[in-house]
Amino acid sequence: MSYSNSAQQALKEMPAPETAAAGSKAMSVKFDIQPTATPTSEKDRAAKLVDPGFGRVFTDHMSIVRYNQAKGWHGARVESRANFPLDPAAAVLHYAQEIFEGLKAYKRDDGGVNLFRPDANAKRFHNSADRMAMAPIPEAVFIEAVDQLVRIDRAWIPGGEGSLYLRPFMVASEIFLGVKPSAEYIFAVIASPVGSYFKGGPAPVSIWVSENYTRAAIGGTGAVKCGGNYAASLRAQAEAIDHGCDQVVFLDAVERRYIEELGGMNVFFVFDDGSLSTPPLGTILPGITRDSIIALAKDSGMRVREEPYTIEQWRSDAASGKLKEAFACGTAAVISPIGKVCSASGDFLISGGAAGAVAMGMRKKLVDIQYGRAPDPHNWIKKVF
Numbered sequence: 001m002s003y004s005n006s007a008q009q010a011l012k013e014m015p016a017p018e019t020a021a022a023g024s025k026a027m028s029v030k031f032d033i034q035p036t037a038t039p040t041s042e043k044d045r046a047a048k049l050v051d052p053g054f055g056r057v058f059t060d061h062m063s064i065v066r067y068n069q070a071k072g073w074h075g076a077r078v079e080s081r082a083n084f085p086l087d088p089a090a091a092v093l094h095y096a097q098e099i100f101e102g103l104k105a106y107k108r109d110d111g112g113v114n115l116f117r118p119d120a121n122a123k124r125f126h127n128s129a130d131r132m133a134m135a136p137i138p139e140a141v142f143i144e145a146v147d148q149l150v151r152i153d154r155a156w157i158p159g160g161e162g163s164l165y166l167r168p169f170m171v172a173s174e175i176f177l178g179v180k181p182s183a184e185y186i187f188a189v190i191a192s193p194v195g196s197y198f199k200g201g202p203a204p205v206s207i208w209v210s211e212n213y214t215r216a217a218i219g220g221t222g223a224v225k226c227g228g229n230y231a232a233s234l235r236a237q238a239e240a241i242d243h244g245c246d247q248v249v250f251l252d253a254v255e256r257r258y259i260e261e262l263g264g265m266n267v268f269f270v271f272d273d274g275s276l277s278t279p280p281l282g283t284i285l286p287g288i289t290r291d292s293i294i295a296l297a298k299d300s301g302m303r304v305r306e307e308p309y310t311i312e313q314w315r316s317d318a319a320s321g322k323l324k325e326a327f328a329c330g331t332a333a334v335i336s337p338i339g340k341v342c343s344a345s346g347d348f349l350i351s352g353g354a355a356g357a358v359a360m361g362m363r364k365k366l367v368d369i370q371y372g373r374a375p376d377p378h379n380w381i382k383k384v385f
């Protein structure tokens with residue numbers, strides 16, 4: 001079954017691109033904007049924004065676009081955030097055809113709002129849809145859905161080091177228990193204000209090396225952002241917590257020695273010669289933070305290797321002092337220094353358990369670009385306002 005036909009169909013079905021307002025991208029799509037009749041009061045919103053934590057507070061609206069084979073992508077709307085009906089036989093509830101993305105809107109000091117590399121999220125979402133045999137949403141529609149939601153819920157973007165976390169996702173909604181790619185999908189974007197992930201700077205995390213469970217195998221879905229990967233990682237994450245660790249790190253599924261990634265973050269190693277290394281793409285999720293760190297490191301003249309690295313080597317390099325730092329990275333937490341590695345065969349510390357200077361420097365570089373405090377040499381920022 002070919003989905004490229006449905007993508008072309010989708011583009012045909014979307015209303016013709018508008019000539020966009022000054023300052024925004026030329027390619028845009030018409031969303032029907034229906035502001036909520038019951039907006040949160042300013043007072044209630046202010047109370048919710050005091051300490052929003054992560055992923056529990058939501059804005060007033062959502063973007064939604066539907067797909068079926070007859071109409072392609074249609075009915076693009078921004079509307080009041082609400083339950084949407086799903087039949088008990090909807091395919092996603094049985095066979096987990098579901099993908100998602102995560103990106104953030106940042107408030108600049110001048111009051112404007114930045115998105116960071118939304119085109120990269122749109123592209124990855126397209127790849128995820130391909131792998132999960134789902135109808136890919138045109139990348140311009142994905143970006144417009146995010147952009148319009150940020151516009152209407154602008155008042156929900158926290159100031160300071162907070163941000164508005166955006167969660168685009170797509171579920172298979174066809175009512176059918178047969179095992180096949182769904183013929184219908186719901187794409188939506190919801191938004192959640194988040195505080196600074198770490199108050200007073202990121203505390204080093206401890207990680208548990210999972211020897212009983214793997215995350216991804218060659219030919220599997222490790223490289224796509226699907227909910228199923230997370231479902232399969234939760235038992236290992238629970239094991240990490242049971243051992244007093246913050247996060248789990250997975251090894252490769254073949255030799256069970258090569259470091260892959262955490263449940264939801266990529267990983268970097270910093271060596272005494274100033275070079276960086278990170279596991280190669282393939283079975284890991286191609287993180288946009290990972291890609292950005294590689295680019296920024298190369299800009300500053302650091303050598304970066306994308307190469308396999310074993311847990312034994314990690315342990316011995318930490319002991320010999322050849323390994324100076326390790327850190328995890330992803331959109332939600334940006335960069336988390338790794339202070340301690342625990343496993344069934346013993347624990348070891350990294351940089352004495354403290355946050356390393358390279359990790360913290362890289363974090364500042366990235367965050368300064370995201371908030372518009374530093375130049376943006378790679379054109380990563382899309383200004384919403």
Ligand SMILES: *Cc1c(COP(=O)(O)O)cnc(C)c1O
Binds near residue numbers: 263264288290
């Ligand atoms: C989303 C995700 C990451 C990080 O990707 P970013 O684009 O940097 O946010 C890393 N690993 C997994 C498994 C993920 O789902």
